[in-house]
Amino acid sequence: MTALLQVTDLRVTFAAGTAVDGVSFTAHQGRTLGIVGESGSGKSVSSLAVMGLHRNAIVEGSIVFDGEELVGASPSRLRALRGSRMSMIFQDPLSSLHPYYTVGEQIAEGYRLHAKASRRAARERAVEMLADVGIPSPRARVADYPHQFSGGMRQRVMIAMALVCEPDLLIADEPTTALDVTIQAQILELIKKIQEERGVAVIMITHDLGVVARVADEVMVMYGGAPVEHAPARQVFKTPGHPYTRGLLDSIPRHDLGGGGPLQAIPGSPPSLLTPPQGCRFHPRCPIYARASAEICATERPAFIAGLACHYPGAAT
Amino acid sequence: MILYLGKRVLAVAGVLLVICAVTFTIFYVLPTDPAVHACGKTCSSEQIALVRQEMGLDRPIHEQFAAYVSGIAAGRDGCAFPCFGYSYQNSLPVWDLLTDRMAVSVSLALGAALLWLTVGVLIGVASALRKGSALDRTLMAGTLASASVPVYFTAMILLLVLVQYLEFLPYPDYRPLTEDPVGWATNLLLPWVTLASLYAAMYARQTRSSMIETMGQPYIRTARAKGLHERTVVTKHGMRSALTPIVTIFGMDLGGLLAGAVITEHVFGLPGIGQLTYDAIFKADQPVMLGVTLLAAFFITVANLVVDLVYAGIDPRVRYA
Known part of the structure; x- marks a missing residue:
């Protein structure tokens, strides 16, 4: 299977420091890649780099989209791809929609630009898209403003906007984080349904393993600006290879295990990107290091081999 | 919408009435005796008493106030609607004095507003888009300097350089727009700038x-x-939102200036409302001061109302209740 998107050894550097270093992943048509990590782990930075949306940042490495290298591509070439062949939806649909324009105008805007559609055709298309994402009476609502919609409906509008030009790649950056739990499930269902119908490749960025469990085919877990584990979803949940992944799974309240005991938390806090820890970036919080106090964890950064970046593979399970 | 507008217009009238009452009271309690001013320097005390009676100054304040307000709304004996009384200095109706000078102040305010809005917004946007650059720092230093210099100082420098030394522009001498559009613009250019x-x-x-x-x-x-x-x-998504707060301050600034830019008009000798205000204050010409105050209050409250209406046009989240 040829990859739609192939990211190799991505590195994103801001004036303040390197946010992402050594990230590689692929996205395939009709499949979902889940990227999981805490705030500041570099998951959003990586996806914004794919979209070419970083300003004032140095992006290095390789991002090949459908056979075309995007690192170093001209701004006009990136503009032509953005919104037409690759789209993105964001965390907070209210602040991500312009408060002064109707949802119809905002959905139609990208379509008019990329499909060179007339105003009227673009409006019809917007109505169609609203219907597709399950907004009741779309013909009436197309003239409403974002503040007149509920949170879940707004995220549907965002999805309609992202899909208006039938993109091949959809990046969803925490699409359910700002929503109620019941609405979250509906939005995930919608994304899944759209993926099945249109065969788009989805990159689902989230800090919520529950979301990943629901939609992802494979999972990449990131920590401190780099991947620590990358494996098929089932494997990650069943036999996590990295102590950080293990920690994340243990920190989820589970009814099915009959629980009742206190939740397991990962001690400490995420590393600073300005002064990352020497050696393995996770070692100050790592139970293996605490138990074995292995010298190598504090001095040498583990290589990413066979989907895992750990000096003690297998010790976590 | 119409109900809202009706309510707002009533509110404007209410605010104006309150301002009118406060200003009227202030002038009433001032130690200056309007009758002395109106009568002239050589009047005897009997004559002054007569004038006082004639002007209704011997009546209680609420009767005087009622007479004043009804004069504005409907006119009084020998003083056509809208009657703001007569100037003590030259016995001309205050309303005529105001309308004669209105064109000058309006010309000055509108021309300057067009200029500052264009230049100010362009500089602001350019600076914002290149935040932290040399251009941004230069522009912001320039605007800080420009905002710190008093108007009379700028006026003097411009007069000295452009009029006196370079003879590039004439010394401002107001020409009505309808008679001499080119002269109107060239003569107002310095005050505008x-x-x-x-x-x-x-x-x-x-x-x-x-x-x-x-x-x-x-x-x-x-x-x-x-x-x-x-x-x-930048233009469609950025500026549309970013300029909303500018609309608010613009309405207030323009409203304030329409009723006369006192210092600018005085420095350039423009016969506008500001100049009238200046003279009225120095000559303790209370009816004129009262008239000017009300005019200024009128422009500001109306500008405020217009801003609110425009706001709803810009931001769909603003709805009239």
């Missing part, structure tokens, strides 16, 4: 901070994610 240099600086700084804030909003990222050209992102 003087006023605008102050306001443009403030608007540039306000626009810059507003624009920087807007360009950091998530919906700007959404616009970029659509593949829009940066030009479209």
Whole structure:
């Protein structure tokens, strides 16, 4: 299977420091890649780099989209791809929609630009898209403003906007984080349904393993600006290879295990990107290091081999 | 919408009435005796008493006030609607004095406003888009300097350089627009630039901070994610939001200036409302001062109302209740 998107050894550097270093992943048509990590782990930075949306940042490495290298591509070439062949939806649909324009105008805007559609055709298309994402009476609502919609409906509008030009790649950056739990499930269902119908490749960025469990085919877990584990979803949940992944799974309240005991938390806090820890970036919080106090964890950064970046593979399970 | 507008117009009338009452009371309690001013220097005390009676100054304050307000609304004996009384200095109706000078102040205010709005917004947007650059720092230093210099100083420098030394422009001498449009513009150019240099600086700084804030909003990222050209992102998505607060201050500033820019008019010898105010204060011409105060209050409250209406046109989240 040829990859739609192939990211190799991505590195994103801001004036303040390197946010992402050594990230590689692929996205395939009709499949979902889940990227999981805490705030500041570099998951959003990586996806914004794919979209070419970083300003004032140095992006290095390789991002090949459908056979075309995007690192170093001209701004006009990136503009032509953005919104037409690759789209993105964001965390907070209210602040991500312009408060002064109707949802119809905002959905139609990208379509008019990329499909060179007339105003009227673009409006019809917007109505169609609203219907597709399950907004009741779309013909009436197309003239409403974002503040007149509920949170879940707004995220549907965002999805309609992202899909208006039938993109091949959809990046969803925490699409359910700002929503109620019941609405979250509906939005995930919608994304899944759209993926099945249109065969788009989805990159689902989230800090919520529950979301990943629901939609992802494979999972990449990131920590401190780099991947620590990358494996098929089932494997990650069943036999996590990295102590950080293990920690994340243990920190989820589970009814099915009959629980009742206190939740397991990962001690400490995420590393600073300005002064990352020497050696393995996770070692100050790592139970293996605490138990074995292995010298190598504090001095040498583990290589990413066979989907895992750990000096003690297998010790976590 | 019509109900809302009706309510707002009533509110404007209410505010004007309150301002009128307060100003009227202040003048009533002032130690200056209007009758002495109206009668003249050589009047005997009997004559002054007669004048006082004639002017109704011997009546209680609420009767005087009622007479004044009804005069504005409907006119009085020998004083046509709208009657703001007569100037003590030359016995001309205050309303005529105001209307005669209105064109000058309106010309000055509108011309300067056009200038400062254009220049201020352009500088602000350019600065915001290149935040931290040499251009940004230069422009912001320039606007800080420009905003710090008093109007009379700018006026003097401009007069000295452009009129005195370079003889590039004539000394401002107001010409009505209807008679001599070119003369109108060339003679008002200096006052326009003087006023605008102050306001443009403030608007540039306000626009810059507003624009920087807007360009950091998530919906700007959404616009970029659509593949829009940066030009479209800046103008259609950025400036539309960033200029909303500018509309508010613009309404108030313009409203305030329409009733006369006292210092600018005085420095350039323009016969506008500001000049009238200046003279009225020095000659303790109370009816004129009262008239000018009400005119200024009228312009500001109406400008405020217009701003609120325009706001609803810009921001759909604002709805009339």
